[in-house]
Amino acid sequence: MITVDPTSGTPPYEQLRVQVRDAVTAGSLAAGAKLPTVRALAEELGLAVNTVARAYRELEADGVIETRGRNGTFIAQHGDPTQQQAQDAARQFADRVRRLGLPEDAALALVRAALRT
Incomplete structure (x- = not known):
């Protein structure tokens, strides 16, 4: 990188x-x-x-x-406190998804679906 x-x-x-x-x-x-x-x-x-x-x-x-x-x-x-909380939540989600062995595209699909509800 x-x-x-x-x-x-x-x-x-x-x-x-x-x-x-x-x-x-x-x-x-x-x-x-x-x-x-x-x-x-x-x-x-x-x-x-x-x-x-x-x-x-x-x-x-x-x-x-x-x-x-x-x-x-x-x-x-x-960023602002709201942005910081969102960053923290995203990092926690990413860590959990990695531990579960879920592929990135599947994890992103779950996030998109959750944001639509």
Whole structure:
């Protein structure tokens, strides 16, 4: 999902920061989603650990992500309280659907049907 262009004039930490922020804005990274550890993402992208750590620090300062100590780093709740509750409900539903082994298209069909009633 995230790529870093080493030939870009934009520093790698900034490329990472912008891509995570944009994914949150677009909804492809939902509130409560767990991010890889700094070390794991650095290894995956071929970056220095400090580069990923800087991007995470800036994202946290901007309120995009939150670090929960040893539990990891997560996409922060955002928006008004109603939106936050809806994000939380959606995350809980998605977690439950995954545990049940239901395919995404079937889960979305259930949501559409429930919204029509």
